[in-house]
Amino acid sequence: MKINKPLLILCIAIPLLVGVVSALLSGGGMEVFASVNKPPLAPPAWLFPVAWTILYTLMGISTYLILTSEASAEAIQEAMNIYTLQLLVNFLWPTFFFNFKWYLFAFFWLVLLWLLVLLMFWKFKDISKLAALLNIPYLLWLTFAGYLNFSIWLLNRSVL
DSSP, X not given: OOOOHHHHHHHHHHHHHHHHHHHHHTOSHHHHHHHSOXXXXXXXXXXXXXXXXXXXXXXXXXXXXXXXXXXOHHHHHHHHHHXXXXXXXXXXXXXIIIISOOHXXXXXXXXXXXXXXXXXXXXXXXXXXXXXXXXXXXXXXHXXXXXXXXHHXXXXXXXX
């Protein structure tokens, strides 16, 4: 299989760009994170951009595998619709959490994101097992993020 390098780069660049714009719009997100009461297992702030860069890269590679598969145009379109929707939900979460400090709402938004990524996993799996597997770290990270988000809400309810 010959790799279409421009398409691969585009597929990786799109989620990375979504992440960068979302981070810029959420402004001082790490200052907010530093200022709240955090649960055990809360990672250091520097880990978040590293983790998200890896996750967005894997997401981009997985979409490339979907787009270059030999699946039907209908199956590819359905998978990409779910991908696009989860990316939009992903884009908005930092605004709810960091800008508005709607910690409980952000948690439920994260549950929606988790469900969309799970659906995306199953749609991708029907087309490319590898594309689906590349999103397992994303699901695991979102599970951990859910723990952090809900715990931050619990630990900071009286402060808000």
